[in-house]
Amino acid sequence: GAGVSQSPSNKVTEKGKDVELRCDPISGHTALYWYRQSLGQGLEFLIYFQGNSAPDKSGLPSDRFSAERTGGSVSTLTIQRTQQEDSAVYLCASRFTSGPEETQYFGPGTRLLVL
């Protein structure tokens, strides 16, 4: 089947606007992760879903960031009142279960530029 897909692939927005990023995990994968990749910063964990619940949202940088997952499948990451420092690549990953030995499979990412 298809891999993890993300949309849009690129997003340019103005400071202060809200944006929604979408992730479609691999079918049947129960665990879903969001990461942020900034230049020179590596991968920063944002939030983890098991089914529709988020047991770990410790990485969300501020209350402007939120995420939800519905039907145990699609997830959306919302950034409200975007700031220039939000510019980054947002990566989504999924795995079959939340078992730590399971491999995470990544989507191609959404490149967000806040002007």
Next chain:
Amino acid sequence: AQSVAQPEDQVNVAEGNPLTVKCTYSVSGNPYLFWYVQYPNRGLQFLLKYITGDNLVKGSYGFEAEFNKSQTSFHLKKPSALVSDSALYFCAVVPGLSGYSTLTFGKGTMLLVSP
């Protein structure tokens, strides 16, 4: 809390020569270790992982990694580099058997293979 160090921002190697990308980790208990590769404008692609068993793990594209518990290292190696191996490489760790699911990534090492 767990952490990963990739001490080299960049590794340069000539095509046909062996390559090593270094990774050291800090984690409570037994680690589960992963290597991912990221090609330009792409998401992360899984290369290999160590969960248990043989310390030498073989993965995709001729890559291998050796788990060394005493040195808390998991260096990525390849006997003969190709120009097409040029990419950004990430090491990641999660504490095994902990119930904790989220991977912690290093900052990445850029591998440049010259013709």
